[in-house]
Amino acid sequence: MLISIIIPALNEEKKLGNLLQQLIQLDKMIPFEIIVVDGGSRDRTVAIAREYATVYQVKQANRGAQLKFGAEKSNGDILWFLHSDSSLGNQPNILSYIQRVLTNKKYSAGFLKLSFDSSAFFYRYLAKTSTLRARYLGLIFGDQGLFTTRENYEKAGGFEAVPLMEDWRLSRKLRRVGNFYFLPLTITTSARKFENGRIRTHLRMHKIKIFYLLGMSPEKLAKRYYK
Template structure:
C-alpha cells in the first residue's frame, strides 16, 4: 500500500494525465518517497482515473481550454508541500530523486531545476539527439517539461505559475523562472518514453519541435503553434 501523506518529504509530485492508464503503475516508486502524488486528469476516456485512485494517488479533474498548464496549476494550487515536482506520466525519476531535488533547491540562487533526459528505447540517432538536447539544457539553461521541472512552491506562485496556453507552457515557465534565479539541469537522468519520437521519427520530430520554438520567438500565437503541432 502506498501512502501519499508521508511526513518525511517536502515534495509534492504533480502529474498531468490524458489516457495514461498503462503508465500509472510506473509512478508507484516515486510516490512512495514523497508527501503526495497528485494526478490531474484532463478528461481521460480510459481507466486512468480509477487506476490512479486505486494506487492511492490524489486525483483532480481539470478540463478546459487552458491545456496542460491549467492541469499543472490546479495540482500546484492544491499541493501541500514546499517543493513542487512536475512529472509526465510516461517518465520515471532516478531512484534518489528526492535527495537530489532537495539538495539542488537548498541553493537559494536556484529558482528551477530539472533532470537530464534519457529515452527508454533509443537507437544511435535518437540517443545523439537526446545528448544534444541535454547539452542545450545545461549550456543555455533551457530545459523542457519532459525533464521533470522542480521548484519551490513560493517561487512558482510569485512567477504566476504556468501560462494556460495550448502549447509552450514549459518554455514560458523557464523564461519566467530565469528572472528569479538560476536554472539548474542535474546530470542524473529521468527516463521517458520514446513514443513521440517513434511516431514521426527522430529527425522529423526534432525539426517540428524547433519550428515550434522558432515560431514562438517570432511571435506566432500559442493557439496557431498548437494547431500546427497537432496536424503533423
C-alpha cells in the same frame, strides 16, 4: 519540507501506473504528496491514478492549465513536475537530492538527466542536446523533471493555462529568478512521439519553436502541433 509531485495526464493507462509505482517507493523520510490532474481521459487513467495519488479532473485537456491547477491544489514547499510517460527507475533517494539542491538560494529550479526508452543514436543525441539547452539557454522542457520551490514558482508567475509552450514560458521566467541546477540522476521518457518519423517529427518541433519565437500564440501552435 513537503514535496508536491504534480503530473498532468490524458489517456495514460499504459504508462502512468509504472511511474506512480516508482514514486511510492521513494524515501519515506522525505514527506511528499502525489497529485494527478486528468484532462478528460476515456481509458482507465483516473482509476489507476486514484490507487496512488490525489486526483483532480478538469474539463478540457490543456497541459498548462492542468499543471497550473495541480500547483494551486498542492501543499508542498517544493514542486516537482513530471510527465505521465516518464520513468525514474530505481532511485529511492531522489527526493533528498532535490531538497538539498533547493536549500541553496542560488538556484531557482533544477532538472534531471534526460534519456529515452530507446538506445538508438538519434535519441541519445536528443537527450544530450536537451541537457545543453537547459543548461545554457535556460529552457527546461516538461520531460526533464522540472523542480522548484513554491516561492520561486510564485515569483516567476507559475504555469500559464496554455496548451503548448507552457514549460518554455515558465522556465524563462524562472531563469530570471536564479540559476538552474543540473541534477545528474536519470529520468527516462517515452520515444513514442517519434514513432511516425524521427526526423520529420524533430523538424516539426523545431518549426513550432521558430513560429513561437516569431510571435505565434500557443493556441495556434497547438493546432499545428497536434494536427
